[in-house]
Amino acid sequence: MRILVTGAAGFLGSHLCDRLLAEGHAVVGMDNFLTGDPQNLAHLAGHPRFSFIRHDVTQFIFVPGKVDAVMHFASPASPNRFSPYGYPNLPIQTLKVGAMGTHNTLGVAKAHGARFLMASTSEVYGDPEVHPQHEGYWGKVNPIGERSVYDEAKRYAEAMTMAYHRYHGVDTHIVRIFNTYGPRMRLDDGRVIPNFIKQALQGKPLTVYGNGNQTRSFCYVDDLIEGIYRLLLSDEHEPVNIGNPDEFTILQLAETVNRILGNEAGIVFQEEARDRDDPQRRCPDITRARERLQWEPRVSLEDGLALTIEDFRKRLQDQ
Protein backbone atom coordinates (compact mmCIF):
# COMPACT_ATOMS: atom_id res chain seq x y z
CA MET A 1 0.00 0.00 0.00
CA ARG A 2 0.93 3.67 -0.33
CA ILE A 3 0.10 5.26 3.00
CA LEU A 4 -0.22 8.91 4.00
CA VAL A 5 0.85 9.46 7.61
CA THR A 6 0.08 12.88 9.08
CA GLY A 7 2.09 13.89 12.10
CA ALA A 8 4.86 11.74 10.65
CA ALA A 9 7.58 13.63 12.51
CA GLY A 10 5.92 13.07 15.86
CA PHE A 11 6.79 10.44 18.44
CA LEU A 12 4.11 7.97 17.35
CA GLY A 13 3.99 9.06 13.71
CA SER A 14 7.67 8.37 13.15
CA HIS A 15 7.50 4.90 14.70
CA LEU A 16 4.47 4.23 12.56
CA CYS A 17 6.41 5.23 9.42
CA ASP A 18 9.22 2.87 10.39
CA ARG A 19 6.85 -0.03 10.88
CA LEU A 20 4.96 0.59 7.63
CA LEU A 21 8.22 0.79 5.69
CA ALA A 22 9.42 -2.40 7.36
CA GLU A 23 6.22 -4.09 6.16
CA GLY A 24 7.11 -3.11 2.62
CA HIS A 25 4.64 -0.25 2.18
CA ALA A 26 5.38 3.12 0.63
CA VAL A 27 4.90 6.03 3.03
CA VAL A 28 4.14 9.68 2.38
CA GLY A 29 4.96 11.52 5.58
CA MET A 30 3.29 14.85 6.31
CA ASP A 31 4.04 17.28 9.12
CA ASN A 32 4.23 21.02 9.74
CA PHE A 33 6.75 20.57 12.60
CA LEU A 34 4.54 22.46 15.04
CA THR A 35 5.27 19.79 17.63
CA GLY A 36 6.93 17.17 15.41
CA ASP A 37 10.71 17.00 15.20
CA PRO A 38 12.52 16.58 11.84
CA GLN A 39 15.15 14.59 13.75
CA ASN A 40 12.61 11.77 14.16
CA LEU A 41 12.63 11.25 10.39
CA ALA A 42 16.32 11.98 9.73
CA HIS A 43 17.14 8.27 9.45
CA LEU A 44 14.62 7.92 6.59
CA ALA A 45 16.38 10.43 4.33
CA GLY A 46 17.01 8.70 1.03
CA HIS A 47 14.73 5.75 1.81
CA PRO A 48 13.38 4.65 -1.60
CA ARG A 49 9.81 4.16 -0.35
CA PHE A 50 9.58 7.22 1.89
CA SER A 51 8.64 10.69 0.76
CA PHE A 52 7.72 13.74 2.75
CA ILE A 53 5.47 16.77 2.30
CA ARG A 54 5.80 19.65 4.72
CA HIS A 55 2.23 20.77 5.15
CA ASP A 56 -0.28 21.96 7.72
CA VAL A 57 -3.17 19.47 7.52
CA THR A 58 -5.69 22.10 8.63
CA GLN A 59 -5.24 23.42 5.08
CA PHE A 60 -6.51 21.55 2.02
CA ILE A 61 -4.35 18.48 1.38
CA PHE A 62 -3.15 17.43 -2.04
CA VAL A 63 -1.09 14.27 -2.37
CA PRO A 64 0.23 13.50 -5.86
CA GLY A 65 -0.34 9.89 -6.93
CA LYS A 66 -2.50 7.13 -5.49
CA VAL A 67 -3.13 6.81 -1.76
CA ASP A 68 -4.33 3.46 -0.34
CA ALA A 69 -4.52 4.43 3.31
CA VAL A 70 -4.53 7.60 5.40
CA MET A 71 -3.38 7.55 9.01
CA HIS A 72 -4.13 10.80 10.80
CA PHE A 73 -1.67 11.21 13.67
CA ALA A 74 -1.12 14.98 13.52
CA SER A 75 -1.86 16.79 16.78
CA PRO A 76 -0.17 18.29 19.80
CA ALA A 77 -0.55 15.58 22.44
CA SER A 78 1.18 16.61 25.63
CA PRO A 79 -1.07 18.07 28.32
CA ASN A 80 1.89 19.79 29.95
CA ARG A 81 1.29 23.49 30.31
CA PHE A 82 4.94 24.24 30.98
CA SER A 83 6.07 22.67 27.72
CA PRO A 84 6.01 24.76 24.54
CA TYR A 85 4.71 21.60 22.85
CA GLY A 86 1.88 21.08 25.33
CA TYR A 87 -1.60 21.66 23.94
CA PRO A 88 -2.42 24.19 26.68
CA ASN A 89 0.05 26.40 24.83
CA LEU A 90 -1.31 25.49 21.40
CA PRO A 91 -5.05 25.58 22.08
CA ILE A 92 -6.38 26.84 18.76
CA GLN A 93 -3.95 24.72 16.74
CA THR A 94 -5.02 21.65 18.71
CA LEU A 95 -8.70 22.37 18.10
CA LYS A 96 -8.06 23.00 14.41
CA VAL A 97 -6.06 19.87 13.71
CA GLY A 98 -8.78 17.78 15.36
CA ALA A 99 -11.56 19.27 13.25
CA MET A 100 -10.16 20.72 10.03
CA GLY A 101 -7.28 18.25 9.96
CA THR A 102 -9.61 15.29 10.38
CA HIS A 103 -12.00 16.67 7.80
CA ASN A 104 -9.21 17.20 5.26
CA THR A 105 -7.61 13.79 5.83
CA LEU A 106 -11.01 12.09 5.57
CA GLY A 107 -11.43 14.00 2.33
CA VAL A 108 -8.24 12.43 0.99
CA ALA A 109 -9.42 8.95 2.03
CA LYS A 110 -12.81 9.52 0.40
CA ALA A 111 -11.31 10.85 -2.83
CA HIS A 112 -8.90 7.90 -3.10
CA GLY A 113 -11.23 5.19 -1.80
CA ALA A 114 -8.54 4.65 0.82
CA ARG A 115 -8.62 3.13 4.29
CA PHE A 116 -8.59 5.71 7.08
CA LEU A 117 -7.31 5.44 10.60
CA MET A 118 -7.63 8.22 13.13
CA ALA A 119 -5.46 8.52 16.22
CA SER A 120 -7.88 9.14 19.04
CA THR A 121 -7.05 9.05 22.73
CA SER A 122 -8.00 7.81 26.15
CA GLU A 123 -8.69 11.50 26.84
CA VAL A 124 -12.10 11.03 25.22
CA TYR A 125 -12.98 9.26 28.49
CA GLY A 126 -12.04 12.42 30.41
CA ASP A 127 -12.03 11.86 34.16
CA PRO A 128 -13.67 8.44 34.04
CA GLU A 129 -16.12 6.99 36.53
CA VAL A 130 -15.57 3.49 35.08
CA HIS A 131 -12.38 1.45 35.54
CA PRO A 132 -10.91 0.10 33.41
CA GLN A 133 -12.38 2.07 30.50
CA HIS A 134 -14.11 0.05 27.80
CA GLU A 135 -15.01 1.50 24.42
CA GLY A 136 -18.73 1.66 25.20
CA TYR A 137 -18.15 4.12 28.03
CA TRP A 138 -19.19 7.62 26.94
CA GLY A 139 -16.68 9.46 29.09
CA LYS A 140 -16.82 12.38 31.48
CA VAL A 141 -15.32 15.43 29.83
CA ASN A 142 -15.61 19.09 30.76
CA PRO A 143 -16.49 20.78 27.45
CA ILE A 144 -15.15 24.16 28.56
CA GLY A 145 -12.17 23.16 30.71
CA GLU A 146 -8.60 23.98 29.73
CA ARG A 147 -8.06 20.39 28.57
CA SER A 148 -11.13 20.58 26.35
CA VAL A 149 -9.06 21.93 23.47
CA TYR A 150 -7.65 18.42 23.15
CA ASP A 151 -10.43 16.22 24.54
CA GLU A 152 -13.26 17.83 22.61
CA ALA A 153 -11.19 18.06 19.45
CA LYS A 154 -10.60 14.30 19.59
CA ARG A 155 -14.24 13.53 20.41
CA TYR A 156 -15.26 15.71 17.49
CA ALA A 157 -12.73 13.92 15.28
CA GLU A 158 -14.30 10.58 16.24
CA ALA A 159 -17.79 11.90 15.45
CA MET A 160 -16.56 13.19 12.08
CA THR A 161 -14.83 9.90 11.32
CA MET A 162 -17.96 7.89 12.13
CA ALA A 163 -20.03 10.26 9.98
CA TYR A 164 -17.73 9.64 7.01
CA HIS A 165 -18.06 5.94 7.62
CA ARG A 166 -21.85 5.98 7.97
CA TYR A 167 -22.71 8.48 5.28
CA HIS A 168 -19.86 8.30 2.79
CA GLY A 169 -18.97 4.63 3.30
CA VAL A 170 -15.31 5.37 4.00
CA ASP A 171 -13.45 2.40 5.50
CA THR A 172 -12.59 4.13 8.77
CA HIS A 173 -10.84 2.98 11.93
CA ILE A 174 -10.43 4.71 15.27
CA VAL A 175 -7.73 3.85 17.79
CA ARG A 176 -8.01 5.21 21.32
CA ILE A 177 -4.41 5.49 22.41
CA PHE A 178 -3.53 5.25 26.08
CA ASN A 179 -0.27 6.45 27.65
CA THR A 180 2.61 5.36 25.47
CA TYR A 181 6.34 5.73 25.95
CA GLY A 182 9.50 4.82 24.13
CA PRO A 183 12.44 6.16 22.14
CA ARG A 184 11.98 9.59 20.48
CA MET A 185 9.69 11.00 23.14
CA ARG A 186 10.59 14.63 23.47
CA LEU A 187 13.17 15.16 26.19
CA ASP A 188 11.23 18.27 27.20
CA ASP A 189 7.84 16.66 26.70
CA GLY A 190 6.99 17.34 30.32
CA ARG A 191 5.33 13.98 30.88
CA VAL A 192 6.34 11.74 33.71
CA ILE A 193 8.55 9.15 31.98
CA PRO A 194 10.83 11.64 30.17
CA ASN A 195 11.01 13.68 33.38
CA PHE A 196 12.06 10.70 35.49
CA ILE A 197 14.60 9.42 32.98
CA LYS A 198 16.17 12.85 32.59
CA GLN A 199 16.45 13.31 36.34
CA ALA A 200 17.83 9.81 36.90
CA LEU A 201 20.41 10.16 34.11
CA GLN A 202 21.61 13.34 35.84
CA GLY A 203 21.80 11.51 39.17
CA LYS A 204 19.12 13.74 40.64
CA PRO A 205 16.24 12.62 42.85
CA LEU A 206 13.01 12.00 40.92
CA THR A 207 10.21 14.46 41.59
CA VAL A 208 6.90 12.83 42.48
CA TYR A 209 3.87 15.09 42.81
CA GLY A 210 1.41 14.25 45.57
CA ASN A 211 1.89 10.93 47.33
CA GLY A 212 2.66 9.06 44.09
CA ASN A 213 -0.25 6.65 44.53
CA GLN A 214 -2.05 7.85 41.38
CA THR A 215 -1.79 5.06 38.82
CA ARG A 216 -1.04 5.10 35.13
CA SER A 217 -0.76 2.37 32.56
CA PHE A 218 2.15 2.67 30.17
CA CYS A 219 2.35 0.98 26.80
CA TYR A 220 5.66 0.54 25.03
CA VAL A 221 5.55 2.15 21.61
CA ASP A 222 6.27 -1.05 19.62
CA ASP A 223 3.29 -2.76 21.22
CA LEU A 224 1.09 0.21 20.40
CA ILE A 225 2.17 0.34 16.76
CA GLU A 226 1.53 -3.41 16.40
CA GLY A 227 -2.06 -2.89 17.60
CA ILE A 228 -2.58 0.07 15.31
CA TYR A 229 -1.23 -1.80 12.31
CA ARG A 230 -3.60 -4.70 12.99
CA LEU A 231 -6.49 -2.26 13.32
CA LEU A 232 -5.65 -0.64 9.99
CA LEU A 233 -5.86 -4.01 8.26
CA SER A 234 -9.01 -5.09 10.10
CA ASP A 235 -12.69 -4.61 9.33
CA GLU A 236 -13.25 -2.97 12.70
CA HIS A 237 -14.99 0.42 12.43
CA GLU A 238 -15.76 0.99 16.08
CA PRO A 239 -13.13 2.61 18.30
CA VAL A 240 -10.57 0.21 19.76
CA ASN A 241 -8.54 0.88 22.90
CA ILE A 242 -4.85 0.18 22.47
CA GLY A 243 -2.80 0.43 25.62
CA ASN A 244 -1.24 -1.60 28.36
CA PRO A 245 -3.69 -2.51 31.13
CA ASP A 246 -0.93 -3.15 33.70
CA GLU A 247 -1.31 -0.39 36.24
CA PHE A 248 1.63 1.07 38.07
CA THR A 249 1.70 3.86 40.58
CA ILE A 250 3.86 6.85 39.80
CA LEU A 251 5.93 5.78 42.79
CA GLN A 252 6.54 2.30 41.34
CA LEU A 253 7.54 3.89 38.06
CA ALA A 254 10.04 6.18 39.80
CA GLU A 255 11.53 3.26 41.71
CA THR A 256 11.87 1.20 38.51
CA VAL A 257 13.67 4.01 36.69
CA ASN A 258 16.03 4.50 39.62
CA ARG A 259 16.70 0.75 39.83
CA ILE A 260 17.48 0.36 36.11
CA LEU A 261 19.86 3.32 36.19
CA GLY A 262 21.30 2.59 39.62
CA ASN A 263 20.32 6.10 40.65
CA GLU A 264 20.77 6.41 44.41
CA ALA A 265 19.46 9.96 44.70
CA GLY A 266 16.01 8.56 45.48
CA ILE A 267 12.74 10.39 45.25
CA VAL A 268 11.47 13.77 46.44
CA PHE A 269 7.79 14.46 46.97
CA GLN A 270 6.27 17.75 45.98
CA GLU A 271 2.88 19.19 46.56
CA GLU A 272 0.45 18.24 43.87
CA ALA A 273 0.02 21.02 41.30
CA ARG A 274 -2.82 19.06 39.81
CA ASP A 275 -5.20 20.41 37.19
CA ARG A 276 -8.78 20.33 38.33
CA ASP A 277 -9.73 18.12 35.39
CA ASP A 278 -6.61 15.92 35.46
CA PRO A 279 -7.71 12.30 35.77
CA GLN A 280 -6.43 10.40 38.79
CA ARG A 281 -6.58 7.04 37.13
CA ARG A 282 -6.86 5.73 33.62
CA CYS A 283 -6.51 2.16 32.42
CA PRO A 284 -7.62 0.51 29.19
CA ASP A 285 -10.01 -2.39 28.97
CA ILE A 286 -8.44 -4.17 25.99
CA THR A 287 -11.02 -6.93 25.60
CA ARG A 288 -12.05 -5.61 22.20
CA ALA A 289 -8.45 -5.47 20.90
CA ARG A 290 -7.84 -8.99 22.23
CA GLU A 291 -10.99 -10.41 20.66
CA ARG A 292 -11.13 -8.54 17.38
CA LEU A 293 -7.43 -7.92 16.65
CA GLN A 294 -5.86 -10.78 18.62
CA TRP A 295 -3.61 -8.14 20.08
CA GLU A 296 -2.14 -7.66 23.49
CA PRO A 297 0.99 -5.90 24.72
CA ARG A 298 4.16 -7.99 25.07
CA VAL A 299 6.88 -5.65 26.31
CA SER A 300 7.27 -5.36 30.09
CA LEU A 301 7.68 -1.97 31.74
CA GLU A 302 11.18 -2.96 32.78
CA ASP A 303 12.23 -3.88 29.22
CA GLY A 304 10.49 -0.93 27.65
CA LEU A 305 12.08 1.51 30.08
CA ALA A 306 15.53 0.05 29.43
CA LEU A 307 15.10 0.63 25.67
CA THR A 308 13.78 4.13 26.27
CA ILE A 309 16.59 5.03 28.66
CA GLU A 310 19.14 3.87 26.09
CA ASP A 311 17.65 6.26 23.53
CA PHE A 312 17.46 9.14 26.00
CA ARG A 313 21.07 8.63 27.04
CA LYS A 314 22.21 8.79 23.43
CA ARG A 315 20.21 11.92 22.66
CA LEU A 316 21.34 13.73 25.81
CA GLN A 317 24.94 12.99 24.88
CA ASP A 318 24.35 14.39 21.38
CA GLN A 319 22.99 17.64 22.72
Add this chain to the structure above:
Amino acid sequence: MRILVTGAAGFLGSHLCDRLLAEGHAVVGMDNFLTGDPQNLAHLAGHPRFSFIRHDVTQFIFVPGKVDAVMHFASPASPNRFSPYGYPNLPIQTLKVGAMGTHNTLGVAKAHGARFLMASTSEVYGDPEVHPQHEGYWGKVNPIGERSVYDEAKRYAEAMTMAYHRYHGVDTHIVRIFNTYGPRMRLDDGRVIPNFIKQALQGKPLTVYGNGNQTRSFCYVDDLIEGIYRLLLSDEHEPVNIGNPDEFTILQLAETVNRILGNEAGIVFQEEARDRDDPQRRCPDITRARERLQWEPRVSLEDGLALTIEDFRKRLQDQ
Protein backbone atom coordinates in the same frame (compact mmCIF):
# COMPACT_ATOMS: atom_id res chain seq x y z
CA MET B 1 -24.30 48.22 17.45
CA ARG B 2 -23.88 46.58 14.05
CA ILE B 3 -24.45 42.88 14.60
CA LEU B 4 -23.69 39.89 12.37
CA VAL B 5 -26.26 37.13 12.85
CA THR B 6 -25.42 33.78 11.23
CA GLY B 7 -28.32 31.45 10.63
CA ALA B 8 -30.44 34.60 10.28
CA ALA B 9 -33.09 32.81 8.20
CA GLY B 10 -33.58 30.12 10.83
CA PHE B 11 -36.33 29.95 13.42
CA LEU B 12 -34.27 31.47 16.24
CA GLY B 13 -32.03 33.57 14.00
CA SER B 14 -34.92 35.42 12.43
CA HIS B 15 -36.54 36.21 15.79
CA LEU B 16 -33.16 37.41 16.98
CA CYS B 17 -32.86 39.75 13.98
CA ASP B 18 -36.32 41.18 14.74
CA ARG B 19 -35.42 41.85 18.35
CA LEU B 20 -32.06 43.43 17.55
CA LEU B 21 -33.67 45.70 14.96
CA ALA B 22 -36.39 46.63 17.46
CA GLU B 23 -33.64 47.64 19.90
CA GLY B 24 -32.27 50.02 17.28
CA HIS B 25 -29.26 48.00 16.18
CA ALA B 26 -28.14 47.40 12.60
CA VAL B 27 -28.17 43.75 11.59
CA VAL B 28 -26.20 41.89 8.92
CA GLY B 29 -28.00 38.60 8.38
CA MET B 30 -26.08 35.64 6.98
CA ASP B 31 -27.45 32.28 5.87
CA ASN B 32 -26.89 29.67 3.17
CA PHE B 33 -30.53 28.45 3.37
CA LEU B 34 -29.45 24.88 4.03
CA THR B 35 -32.10 24.67 6.73
CA GLY B 36 -33.04 28.34 7.01
CA ASP B 37 -36.08 29.66 5.13
CA PRO B 38 -35.96 32.99 3.19
CA GLN B 39 -39.61 33.42 4.13
CA ASN B 40 -38.54 34.03 7.73
CA LEU B 41 -36.78 37.22 6.62
CA ALA B 42 -39.25 38.34 3.93
CA HIS B 43 -40.79 40.96 6.23
CA LEU B 44 -37.39 42.63 6.64
CA ALA B 45 -36.98 43.37 2.94
CA GLY B 46 -36.27 47.08 2.62
CA HIS B 47 -35.64 47.58 6.32
CA PRO B 48 -33.11 50.44 6.48
CA ARG B 49 -30.97 48.78 9.16
CA PHE B 50 -31.08 45.22 7.83
CA SER B 51 -28.77 43.79 5.21
CA PHE B 52 -28.20 40.23 4.14
CA ILE B 53 -25.29 38.17 2.80
CA ARG B 54 -25.99 34.74 1.39
CA HIS B 55 -22.99 32.76 2.54
CA ASP B 56 -21.92 29.39 3.93
CA VAL B 57 -20.15 30.21 7.20
CA THR B 58 -17.92 27.14 6.94
CA GLN B 59 -16.12 29.18 4.27
CA PHE B 60 -14.06 32.27 5.14
CA ILE B 61 -16.35 35.15 6.10
CA PHE B 62 -15.88 38.70 4.94
CA VAL B 63 -18.26 41.38 6.16
CA PRO B 64 -17.78 44.86 4.71
CA GLY B 65 -17.76 47.62 7.33
CA LYS B 66 -17.48 47.55 11.10
CA VAL B 67 -18.97 44.72 13.14
CA ASP B 68 -19.64 45.25 16.86
CA ALA B 69 -21.08 41.85 17.70
CA VAL B 70 -21.25 38.41 16.12
CA MET B 71 -24.05 36.00 17.01
CA HIS B 72 -23.43 32.52 15.65
CA PHE B 73 -26.79 30.77 15.20
CA ALA B 74 -26.14 28.84 12.01
CA SER B 75 -26.68 25.08 12.31
CA PRO B 76 -29.17 22.37 11.51
CA ALA B 77 -30.96 21.85 14.83
CA SER B 78 -33.71 19.29 14.41
CA PRO B 79 -32.86 15.76 15.54
CA ASN B 80 -35.61 14.34 13.38
CA ARG B 81 -34.29 11.72 11.01
CA PHE B 82 -37.39 11.80 8.87
CA SER B 83 -37.09 15.51 8.16
CA PRO B 84 -34.84 16.69 5.32
CA TYR B 85 -33.79 19.46 7.71
CA GLY B 86 -32.87 17.11 10.56
CA TYR B 87 -29.19 16.85 11.32
CA PRO B 88 -29.21 13.06 10.90
CA ASN B 89 -29.67 13.86 7.22
CA LEU B 90 -27.05 16.62 7.23
CA PRO B 91 -24.33 15.03 9.34
CA ILE B 92 -21.21 16.45 7.73
CA GLN B 93 -22.76 19.89 7.29
CA THR B 94 -23.73 19.89 10.97
CA LEU B 95 -20.23 18.92 12.04
CA LYS B 96 -18.69 21.53 9.76
CA VAL B 97 -20.82 24.47 10.85
CA GLY B 98 -20.03 23.66 14.49
CA ALA B 99 -16.27 23.64 13.92
CA MET B 100 -15.37 25.62 10.82
CA GLY B 101 -18.39 27.93 11.22
CA THR B 102 -17.52 28.69 14.82
CA HIS B 103 -13.87 29.19 13.95
CA ASN B 104 -14.72 31.59 11.13
CA THR B 105 -17.23 33.60 13.13
CA LEU B 106 -14.81 33.85 16.05
CA GLY B 107 -12.29 35.09 13.51
CA VAL B 108 -14.66 37.92 12.55
CA ALA B 109 -15.17 38.82 16.22
CA LYS B 110 -11.41 38.80 16.86
CA ALA B 111 -10.65 40.90 13.79
CA HIS B 112 -13.28 43.50 14.70
CA GLY B 113 -12.78 43.44 18.47
CA ALA B 114 -16.48 42.51 18.57
CA ARG B 115 -18.58 40.72 21.16
CA PHE B 116 -19.31 37.10 20.28
CA LEU B 117 -22.24 34.93 21.26
CA MET B 118 -22.48 31.28 20.32
CA ALA B 119 -25.75 29.35 20.22
CA SER B 120 -25.04 26.17 22.11
CA THR B 121 -27.60 23.64 23.23
CA SER B 122 -28.92 21.48 26.02
CA GLU B 123 -27.69 18.61 23.83
CA VAL B 124 -24.21 19.19 25.27
CA TYR B 125 -25.64 17.48 28.38
CA GLY B 126 -26.52 14.43 26.27
CA ASP B 127 -28.59 11.89 28.19
CA PRO B 128 -28.13 13.54 31.57
CA GLU B 129 -27.80 11.80 34.93
CA VAL B 130 -28.47 15.10 36.75
CA HIS B 131 -31.87 16.84 36.88
CA PRO B 132 -32.35 19.64 36.29
CA GLN B 133 -29.14 20.32 34.37
CA HIS B 134 -26.90 23.07 35.70
CA GLU B 135 -24.05 24.57 33.71
CA GLY B 136 -21.37 22.83 35.78
CA TYR B 137 -22.60 19.40 34.73
CA TRP B 138 -20.23 17.89 32.16
CA GLY B 139 -22.86 15.88 30.34
CA LYS B 140 -23.15 12.31 29.14
CA VAL B 141 -22.70 12.20 25.39
CA ASN B 142 -21.92 9.27 23.12
CA PRO B 143 -19.06 10.56 20.95
CA ILE B 144 -19.78 8.12 18.15
CA GLY B 145 -23.58 7.90 18.26
CA GLU B 146 -25.77 9.15 15.43
CA ARG B 147 -26.61 12.27 17.42
CA SER B 148 -22.92 13.01 17.95
CA VAL B 149 -22.77 15.00 14.71
CA TYR B 150 -24.73 17.69 16.56
CA ASP B 151 -23.78 17.13 20.20
CA GLU B 152 -20.06 16.87 19.62
CA ALA B 153 -20.08 19.73 17.13
CA LYS B 154 -21.65 21.98 19.77
CA ARG B 155 -19.33 20.79 22.53
CA TYR B 156 -16.41 21.47 20.20
CA ALA B 157 -17.84 24.90 19.42
CA GLU B 158 -17.97 25.68 23.14
CA ALA B 159 -14.36 24.54 23.60
CA MET B 160 -13.29 26.70 20.63
CA THR B 161 -15.23 29.68 21.98
CA MET B 162 -13.64 29.38 25.41
CA ALA B 163 -10.21 29.04 23.79
CA TYR B 164 -10.74 32.32 21.90
CA HIS B 165 -11.80 33.92 25.14
CA ARG B 166 -8.89 32.58 27.18
CA TYR B 167 -6.11 32.93 24.63
CA HIS B 168 -7.23 35.74 22.34
CA GLY B 169 -9.22 37.73 24.89
CA VAL B 170 -12.36 37.77 22.75
CA ASP B 171 -15.47 38.90 24.66
CA THR B 172 -17.35 35.62 24.21
CA HIS B 173 -20.70 34.37 25.47
CA ILE B 174 -22.26 30.93 25.28
CA VAL B 175 -25.98 30.26 25.57
CA ARG B 176 -27.16 26.70 26.08
CA ILE B 177 -30.58 26.69 24.48
CA PHE B 178 -33.23 24.27 25.67
CA ASN B 179 -36.35 23.28 23.74
CA THR B 180 -37.89 26.38 22.23
CA TYR B 181 -41.07 26.85 20.25
CA GLY B 182 -42.98 29.64 18.61
CA PRO B 183 -44.00 31.18 15.29
CA ARG B 184 -41.85 30.32 12.25
CA MET B 185 -40.93 26.82 13.40
CA ARG B 186 -40.83 24.71 10.31
CA LEU B 187 -44.17 23.04 9.66
CA ASP B 188 -42.23 19.93 8.69
CA ASP B 189 -39.66 20.29 11.44
CA GLY B 190 -40.64 16.91 12.81
CA ARG B 191 -40.47 17.97 16.45
CA VAL B 192 -43.37 17.42 18.78
CA ILE B 193 -45.01 20.87 18.94
CA PRO B 194 -45.28 21.42 15.16
CA ASN B 195 -46.48 17.84 14.80
CA PHE B 196 -49.23 18.26 17.38
CA ILE B 197 -50.38 21.64 16.06
CA LYS B 198 -50.53 20.37 12.50
CA GLN B 199 -52.53 17.31 13.49
CA ALA B 200 -54.90 19.32 15.68
CA LEU B 201 -55.49 21.96 13.01
CA GLN B 202 -56.46 19.14 10.67
CA GLY B 203 -58.82 17.73 13.30
CA LYS B 204 -56.78 14.54 13.55
CA PRO B 205 -55.87 12.71 16.75
CA LEU B 206 -52.44 13.64 18.10
CA THR B 207 -49.81 10.90 17.90
CA VAL B 208 -48.01 10.25 21.17
CA TYR B 209 -45.09 7.83 21.14
CA GLY B 210 -44.74 5.55 24.13
CA ASN B 211 -46.93 6.30 27.13
CA GLY B 212 -46.43 10.06 26.85
CA ASN B 213 -44.93 10.33 30.32
CA GLN B 214 -41.53 11.52 29.08
CA THR B 215 -41.20 15.18 30.04
CA ARG B 216 -39.91 18.17 28.15
CA SER B 217 -39.56 21.80 29.07
CA PHE B 218 -40.65 24.25 26.38
CA CYS B 219 -39.57 27.86 26.23
CA TYR B 220 -41.48 30.39 24.17
CA VAL B 221 -39.21 32.04 21.64
CA ASP B 222 -39.67 35.61 22.91
CA ASP B 223 -38.52 34.56 26.37
CA LEU B 224 -35.50 32.85 24.90
CA ILE B 225 -34.50 35.84 22.80
CA GLU B 226 -34.83 38.11 25.85
CA GLY B 227 -32.38 35.91 27.75
CA ILE B 228 -29.97 35.80 24.84
CA TYR B 229 -30.07 39.55 24.38
CA ARG B 230 -29.28 40.06 28.06
CA LEU B 231 -26.41 37.59 27.81
CA LEU B 232 -24.95 39.41 24.81
CA LEU B 233 -24.82 42.66 26.80
CA SER B 234 -23.50 41.01 29.96
CA ASP B 235 -19.98 40.28 31.16
CA GLU B 236 -20.77 36.59 31.53
CA HIS B 237 -18.30 34.35 29.73
CA GLU B 238 -19.35 31.00 31.14
CA PRO B 239 -22.17 29.09 29.46
CA VAL B 240 -25.67 30.10 30.57
CA ASN B 241 -28.74 27.87 30.29
CA ILE B 242 -31.73 29.63 28.77
CA GLY B 243 -34.92 27.65 28.80
CA ASN B 244 -38.15 27.19 30.65
CA PRO B 245 -37.82 24.93 33.69
CA ASP B 246 -41.55 24.12 33.81
CA GLU B 247 -41.78 20.46 32.93
CA PHE B 248 -44.70 19.03 31.04
CA THR B 249 -45.28 15.50 29.91
CA ILE B 250 -45.82 14.96 26.21
CA LEU B 251 -49.33 13.88 27.18
CA GLN B 252 -50.04 17.20 28.94
CA LEU B 253 -48.74 19.02 25.89
CA ALA B 254 -51.05 17.07 23.59
CA GLU B 255 -54.03 17.74 25.83
CA THR B 256 -53.22 21.46 25.94
CA VAL B 257 -53.00 21.72 22.15
CA ASN B 258 -56.29 19.86 21.75
CA ARG B 259 -57.96 22.08 24.35
CA ILE B 260 -56.82 25.36 22.76
CA LEU B 261 -57.98 24.22 19.34
CA GLY B 262 -61.11 22.46 20.55
CA ASN B 263 -59.87 19.35 18.78
CA GLU B 264 -62.07 16.46 19.81
CA ALA B 265 -60.16 13.78 17.88
CA GLY B 266 -58.15 13.03 21.00
CA ILE B 267 -54.84 11.21 21.20
CA VAL B 268 -53.49 7.99 19.75
CA PHE B 269 -50.60 6.14 21.30
CA GLN B 270 -47.94 4.54 19.14
CA GLU B 271 -45.05 2.33 20.01
CA GLU B 272 -41.98 4.27 20.88
CA ALA B 273 -39.54 4.48 17.97
CA ARG B 274 -37.00 5.96 20.29
CA ASP B 275 -33.35 6.49 19.42
CA ARG B 276 -31.01 4.69 21.74
CA ASP B 277 -29.36 7.96 22.73
CA ASP B 278 -32.54 10.04 22.86
CA PRO B 279 -32.81 11.62 26.30
CA GLN B 280 -35.92 10.77 28.30
CA ARG B 281 -35.89 13.96 30.26
CA ARG B 282 -34.24 17.33 30.00
CA CYS B 283 -34.88 20.43 32.08
CA PRO B 284 -32.78 23.56 32.63
CA ASP B 285 -31.54 24.75 35.97
CA ILE B 286 -31.77 28.50 35.35
CA THR B 287 -30.23 29.69 38.60
CA ARG B 288 -27.31 31.24 36.73
CA ALA B 289 -29.55 33.13 34.30
CA ARG B 290 -31.70 34.34 37.20
CA GLU B 291 -28.72 35.52 39.25
CA ARG B 292 -26.43 36.88 36.58
CA LEU B 293 -28.88 38.11 33.95
CA GLN B 294 -31.96 38.70 36.12
CA TRP B 295 -33.80 36.67 33.55
CA GLU B 296 -36.63 34.19 33.78
CA PRO B 297 -39.31 33.11 31.34
CA ARG B 298 -42.65 34.93 31.46
CA VAL B 299 -44.84 33.37 28.81
CA SER B 300 -47.02 30.45 29.91
CA LEU B 301 -47.26 27.32 27.77
CA GLU B 302 -50.93 28.08 27.16
CA ASP B 303 -50.21 31.62 25.90
CA GLY B 304 -47.18 30.59 23.90
CA LEU B 305 -49.04 27.77 22.22
CA ALA B 306 -51.91 30.08 21.31
CA LEU B 307 -49.50 32.47 19.59
CA THR B 308 -47.76 29.61 17.83
CA ILE B 309 -51.02 28.04 16.68
CA GLU B 310 -52.09 31.38 15.23
CA ASP B 311 -48.94 31.52 13.14
CA PHE B 312 -49.24 27.90 12.02
CA ARG B 313 -52.85 28.40 11.00
CA LYS B 314 -51.89 31.39 8.86
CA ARG B 315 -49.02 29.58 7.19
CA LEU B 316 -51.02 26.44 6.50
CA GLN B 317 -53.70 28.60 4.84
CA ASP B 318 -51.04 30.26 2.67
CA GLN B 319 -49.71 26.92 1.44
